[in-house]
Amino acid sequence: MQEENQKLKAYLSTDMQNSTGQPRDSEDSEFEEVDEDLSKEIIQHPDAFTRVLDRPEIQEIVVAHHAFQGPLPPPYLLRGYQDILPDAPERIFQLTEKEFSHRQKMEEKALDGAINRDKRGQLYGLGATIFTVACATLLGLTGHEVLAGTVIGTVVAVAGIFVLRQKPSLKKKTEDKTPEEE
Template sequence: MQSADTHNRENEEARALAEKVESTLIENPIFLERLLDRPQIKAMVSSTFFRGPLPPPEMLREYNDIVPDGAERIMAKSEREQAHRHRITEKSLDGEMSRDKRGQWMAFAITMTILVIATLFAWKGEMVFAGTLITLDLIGLASVFVIGRYRPSNNSE
């Protein structure tokens, strides 16, 4: 029984001393700065840094201690965020593919229209004009494909 009393007394003395040190540090912040400059104190003070969507497992366990199912909620949030990013990427790619298909169909329609017009002019005897139309059409199509192939993508900016 005596060791329990001794233990309680030591705890009370330690608490009183801690409060006294704390109040002294609050009143005189220069003492805290001097303490933090010491290598022994620097070794005791540590910080944690992590990178990525999820905290390390130890921190997840600590979240569970604070908030019921805290780790599960964090994991679910991360999974929802990842699914959202995947949907946005898919929509972006689908939009680009749709735009490219639409451009190809428009080029096809314009080319066919010009070929029909050139054929009509050739049939009427205007061979030079028909040849000029077809040549300009082919040059235009080739330049569009070449420029499109070497166009810088938006992702590289």
């Protein structure tokens, strides 16, 4: 049995890869057949599979990978931390709560900043529009009606573009509605 394991290890380490380190194409089909055969044997004899896994040389080959996503580790890891440091889970929870609180504050600040920037832009735009209309009115009163009309036309066009950009058009609203909503 020991000899078979050594042969298998030698085969896997030297004969399994070609010079580029990639599996050989001719062996791929062999491995697929062996894989299918092994799967059938494991299903038919689960106790034998368990005995094979208990062997130390096989345990060296088997690797376990544990991963988790999210702010908190899974309960079994929390218990492990608690074994090492009794208040570790509580510290982890506090740290997570602080992180959430900080993230919410930063998102709120970013949102407030964007709203204030938009308000400032609207006020500056309103001021510039009023100033331009006043200048155009002054031009019209002083005999420059064509120039005043051009300035007013430009202001109306720019204001129209700004307003239409901010609000969806009526055409888009009717296209977005489903037949059930109409």
